[in-house]
Amino acid sequence: xxxxxxxxxxxxLTVFDTMVTAFVFFFRKDNVSVDKADVWNPPGHLCRCDVxxxxxxLVVVIxxxxxxxxxxxxxxxxxxxxxxxxxxxxxxxxxxxxLAGPGLGPDGPLFCTQDAKVQDxxxxxxxxxxxxxxxxxxxxxxxxRLILPSAMAAGAAAATTAFQARQ
Numbered sequence: 001x002x003x004x005x006x007x008x009x010x011x012x013l014t015v016f017d018t019m020v021t022a023f024v025f026f027f028r029k030d031n032v033s034v035d036k037a038d039v040w041n042p043p044g045h046l047c048r049c050d051v052x053x054x055x056x057x058l059v060v061v062i063x064x065x066x067x068x069x070x071x072x073x074x075x076x077x078x079x080x081x082x083x084x085x086x087x088x089x090x091x092x093x094x095x096x097x098x099l100a101g102p103g104l105g106p107d108g109p110l111f112c113t114q115d116a117k118v119q120d121x122x123x124x125x126x127x128x129x130x131x132x133x134x135x136x137x138x139x140x141x142x143x144x145r146l147i148l149p150s151a152m153a154a155g156a157a158a159a160t161t162a163f164q165a166r167q
Contacts, residue, residue, distance in 0.1 A: 004154070018111045020088075045066065048106050051099060060080065062079050
């Protein structure tokens with residue numbers, strides 16, 4: 001997957017680093033994304049200031065103030081991960097890249113892209129969602145429904161090839 005990411009493309013790198021972070025920290029979608037820009041709420045979403053690094057720089061810690069199990073701010077949860085030097089799945093490197101990129105200050109969103117250019121209807125159809133999170137049900141033909149899974153499969157295949165090449 002890392003071979004498919006253009007290191008000079010802010011959006012591609014941000015999406016990759018978001019996925020690495022979500023994978024390593026076992027985050028749900030709502031931990032790393034917001035459905036709409038107008039619902040951004042710093043106390044309820046991960047901010048840039050929620051990330052810190054150990055003095056050695058080999059451990060990253062994220063302070064989680066809101067999640068599926070922390071709805072009313074009654075507590076917080078810290079989660080940490082160790083560096084995996086040389087690995088494309090290194091959470092320390094991923095979060096350092098995110099924080100080095102353009103941001104909206106310490107209280108701004110941890111992850112943001114300029115415009116992912118993915119149609120809401122494709123996301124909704126892929127998840128077969130009935131809720132208002134992506135408006136209404138969409139009537140897409142089979143070829144349209146395969147766009148997102150095909151892109152995901154291509155990424156998985158590339159990651160597998162890269163992993164096998166390292167073995």
